[in-house]
């Protein structure tokens with residue numbers, strides 16, 4: 001049976017799984033500071049790779065609650081600008097609340113695959129884990145590339161494949177014999193791991209009109225739970241995993257008895273990764289950079 005001892009990739013290709021204007025968006029909004037802490041190393045690595053300069057115009061695609069939009073704004077300064085674009089109203093509301101007066105950031109609600117953008121304008125298209133959800137990624141990246149200045153560049157960070165990411169692999173392995181098997185999405189189905197295959201990423205970006213594509217592995221531990229005691233750190237990690245990501249989707253609509261057994265198994269997996277105050281899980285990402293190939 002597929003679920004015995006085999007970690008399952010998340011069911012990620014149904015719209016209900018990524019309900020960014022419903023439960024997913026609300027959960028991400030409510031856990032904003034924890035998720036930002038968890039994802040900060042990846043965002044910092046991507047910002048460093050993008051190297052935003054004072055005066056540049058940046059589009060932060062799938063900006064969520066705005067952490068990277070603010071980071072980018074600090075780099076481009078008052079003479080530059082950052083537009084955060086996201087499909088999720090709950091997350092954008094949180095993003096808007098976070099902008100201190102005078103910081104050159106604005107936000108727009110829309111589907112990045114087709115939202116109207118000024119042509120040939122941005123110096124940098126940037127994203128922290130916000131570009132893996134498109135149904136038709138070539139069309140989406142073609143649309144986004146048209147908003148890039150001829151000399152513009154693209155930088156994003158995305159996850160490597162599911163089985164290289166302990167933060168999902170270990171919890172899902174822990175529940176593999178407890179929960180029923182999940183419907184298996186194809187490896188390219190829209191979702192967190194859609195860009196794990198570098199050949200596919202190269203094909204998408206080349207087809208969309210990008211060149212000089214570089215894809216570099218970036219590994220980092222993530223703070224999954226943090227508290228004053230080890231026990232509370234494990235509880236915090238479990239609480240987060242039950243709300244966000246594949247485990248939350250695997251648990252959805254399961255009877256309480258199975259949920260309890262699965263939660264106990266995940267707690268044990270986190271305990272194995274806990275130190276005095278923190279549970280860390282390893283994550284594996286790609287940092288992708290490219291340039292606009294199309295001069296107009």
Ligand SMILES: C[S@@+](CC[C@H](N)C(=O)[O-])C[C@H]1O[C@@H](n2cnc3c(N)ncnc32)[C@H](O)[C@@H]1O
Nearest residue numbers: 020062063064086087088111112128129130133
């Ligand atoms: C994994 S979250 C990352 C959020 C944010 N970049 C961060 O690092 O905190 C993915 C984000 O992509 C957004 N998103 C998904 N599909 C989108 C689309 N087609 N257009 C715009 N945003 C989208 C979601 O609403 C969500 O905010």
